[in-house]
Amino acid sequence: MMEFDYDDEHEEPNRQELDETLRRFRESVRSGNWQNGAPTAESLEAIVHYCLETQAFEDALIFAKMWAEKAPYSTDAWHKLGIAHGSLGHWEEALEAYAQAARLDPVDIEITVNRGIALEQLGRLDEANRLIEGALTSDPNNLDALFTKALILEKRERYDEAMRLFIYLAKQEQFQRDALFEIAICHEALEQYNDAIAIYETLVDMEPFEPNAWFNKGVIHGKKGANRMALQCYDMATIIKPDFVNAWYNMGNTYATLGRVDESVSAYREAHRVDPTDIPVMHNLASSLEEGGKFQEAADMFTKVIDLEPQHSQALYGRGTCYDALEQFERAVTDYDAALKIEPDYADLWYAKADALFNLQRVAESLKAYRKALELQPEDVECWYDYSTSVLETGDVLEALRGFNECTRLMPEWAEGYYATAKTLCAAGQPLSAVPFLNKAFALDPSKRDEYEVEFPLIAGPLGMEYLNNVLNEHQSGE
Numbered sequence: 106m107m108e109f110d111y112d113d114e115h116e117e118p119n120r121q122e123l124d125e126t127l128r129r130f131r132e133s134v135r136s137g138n139w140q141n142g143a144p145t146a147e148s149l150e151a152i153v154h155y156c157l158e159t160q161a162f163e164d165a166l167i168f169a170k171m172w173a174e175k176a177p178y179s180t181d182a183w184h185k186l187g188i189a190h191g192s193l194g195h196w197e198e199a200l201e202a203y204a205q206a207a208r209l210d211p212v213d214i215e216i217t218v219n220r221g222i223a224l225e226q227l228g229r230l231d232e233a234n235r236l237i238e239g240a241l242t243s244d245p246n247n248l249d250a251l252f253t254k255a256l257i258l259e260k261r262e263r264y265d266e267a268m269r270l271f272i273y274l275a276k277q278e279q280f281q282r283d284a285l286f287e288i289a290i291c292h293e294a295l296e297q298y299n300d301a302i303a304i305y306e307t308l309v310d311m312e313p314f315e316p317n318a319w320f321n322k323g324v325i326h327g328k329k330g331a332n333r334m335a336l337q338c339y340d341m342a343t344i345i346k347p348d349f350v351n352a353w354y355n356m357g358n359t360y361a362t363l364g365r366v367d368e369s370v371s372a373y374r375e376a377h378r379v380d381p382t383d384i385p386v387m388h389n390l391a392s393s394l395e396e397g398g399k400f401q402e403a404a405d406m407f408t409k410v411i412d413l414e415p416q417h418s419q420a421l422y423g424r425g426t427c428y429d430a431l432e433q434f435e436r437a438v439t440d441y442d443a444a445l446k447i448e449p450d451y452a453d454l455w456y457a458k459a460d461a462l463f464n465l466q467r468v469a470e471s472l473k474a475y476r477k478a479l480e481l482q483p484e485d486v487e488c489w490y491d492y493s494t495s496v497l498e499t500g501d502v503l504e505a506l507r508g509f510n511e512c513t514r515l516m517p518e519w520a521e522g523y524y525a526t527a528k529t530l531c532a533a534g535q536p537l538s539a540v541p542f543l544n545k546a547f548a549l550d551p552s553k554r555d556e557y558e559v560e561f562p563l564i565a566g567p568l569g570m571e572y573l574n575n576v577l578n579e580h581q582s583g584e
Contacts, residue, residue: 123155127164134167146176153185157192165189173202180209184216191219196226214240218249230257248277255287264291282308286317293325301325316346323355332359348379354386357393366397384410384417391423400427418447422454429461437461452482460491468498486516490525502533520550524557531564531573540576 130144130152144152149172156165169186176182187202200223206216217240224233234257240250255270268291275284285308292301305322308315323338336359342352353376360369373390376383391406407424410417425440441458448454459474475492479485493508506529512522527542546553562570 123152127152127155127161130168131164144171144175146172146179146182149175150179150181150185153182153189157185157188160192162189162192166193173205178209180206180213180216183209184213184219187219187223191223191226196223199223200227214244214247215249218247218253221250222253225253225256225260228260230260233257248274248280252280252284255284259287259291259294262294264295267291282311286321289321289325293328298325298329314345316342316349316352319345320349320352320355323352327355327359332363335359343375350376350380350383350386353379354383354389357386357389361389361393361396366393369393370397382413384414387413388417388420388423391420395423395427395430400430403427404431416447418444418451418454421447422451422457425461426457429457429464432464434461434465438465450481452478452485452488455481456485456488456491459488459495463491463495468495471495472499484515486512486519486522489515490521493525493529497529497532502529505529518549520546520553523549524553528560528564531561531569536565536569536573537576540573543573543577 126148149168153165153169153172156162156168165185166189169182169189172179172182173186183202183206187199187206190196190199190202200220203216203220203223207213207220210216217236221233221236221240224230224236233253237250237254237257240247241254244250251270252274255267255274258264258267258270268288271284271288271291274280275288277284285304289301289304289308292298292304302322302325305318305325308318309322312318319338319342323335323342326332326335326338336356339352339356339359342349343356346352353372357369357372357376360366360372370390370393373386373393376386377390380386387406387410391403391410394400394403394406404424404427407420407427410420411424414420421440421444425437425444428434428437428440438458438461441454441461445451445454445458455474455478459471459478462468462471462474472492472495475488475495478488479492482488489508489511493505493512496505496508506526509522509526509529512519513526516522523542524546527539527546530536530539530542543553543557547557561573565573
């Protein structure tokens with residue numbers, strides 16, 4: 106077995122030999138057959154250091170576990186196992202490994218700092234802060250500790266204090282990039298968007314092909330409402346990194362905001378291609394397909410969301426509205442009911458269910474659903490209008506008039522409420538009472554006069570129309 110010494114006083118091991126050793130180790134792990142016998146602790150140490158150096162973190166984790174088993178009293182083995190876990194985002198496991206390393210060497214500053222980093226990543230800020238402050242007491246210039254302290258301040262929303270530390274760290278070459286990103290994030294949290302953009306522009310100048318800088322710059326432009334500039338940034342991010350799911354997703358959202366439905370669908374499709382299981386991507390793709398009138402395709406995509414997350418109420422609601430548009434009202438009601446079991450106080454769901462039931466001619470049930478929607482959202486003018494129109498099917502003129510009156514009260518500049526009131530009064534044999542409502546509707550929307558000429562002869566009859574026209578003409582002459 107090859108063994109390599111990483112002591113600074115010794116010559117650096119041959120990288121080609123390390124690559125060959127790593128290849129043989131990988132093959133032995135894959136086959137389960139160590140042809141030359143189990144590796145020694147020293148050879149595992151060398152290969153773990155090499156894997157961490159070359160960012161082969163999966164390999165580092167495999168061999169660090171073997172190293173810790175081979176040398177359970179090696180502080181470095183447990184420490185490097187923690188680093189491998191942390192590099193892969195396994196923070197709980199990293200913390201356990203660091204704790205074991207700390208038990209073996211309680212005064213090692215690097216281990217203490219790494220424990221603090223893991224605790225910070227896990228959101229255990231008080232514990233993290235105690236460790237980091239202890240490390241800084243022993244080593245006030247420890248840059249890793251200072252960076253972690255700044256992150257803790259940032260998470261505690263003490264942005265000005267955090268920025269002071271990040272500004273200092275940005276002057277240190279090894280922390281410049283990361284510190285600048287965090288400064289921009291602090292500016293964003295303080296809604297100092299121009300300052301945040303300036304930082305991202307600095308980062309782009311430093312690294313023109315840094316996709317995260319372009320992406321984050323796009324996010325800030327979006328928050329400022331500069332959607333076209335945001336799109337340019339997302340486009341650049343996806344050119345640099347074609348599998349950048351979040352950039353495609355945000356691009357889709359921005360196109361949707363601009364009403365460019367086809368382009369939003371294209372962006373969401375790219376995000377879905379990269380990650381076929383990303384539920385927000387699938388949901389927004391389905392919503393854009395629905396908005397573009399592709400109801401069956403949208404329903405199929407909502408179904409994929411529901412298959413992955415059966416309790417996704419918005420997907421059930423969305424699929425229901427697609428079925429509604431396809432005039433598959435029974436299926437729509439089934440989805441609305443399923444969504445209401447999850448969100449029983451969602452007014453729009455009750456409203457949608459009411460419309461579907463009305464279309465199924467289940468009028469009594471639809472009225473119950475309308476009433477529930479209005480109970481939850483009493484100022485929804487459109488719901489009042491549809492409820493009142495449905496009530497007329499039962500012959501309850503007074504209740505319909507009450508509903509239309511709510512429409513005019515809530516939205517006094519909406520001609521449709523007055524016009525519907527006039528139609529109802531006229532149908533009830535009260536043409537004189539209908540006149541002021543007709544005049545108000547015509548004043549707000551002159552096109553209602555054309556509707557009147559078509560619809561009212563069927564409602565009022567020849568004599569009623571003659572009377573209405575005479576009164577309306579007299580009113581106009583009086584003006």
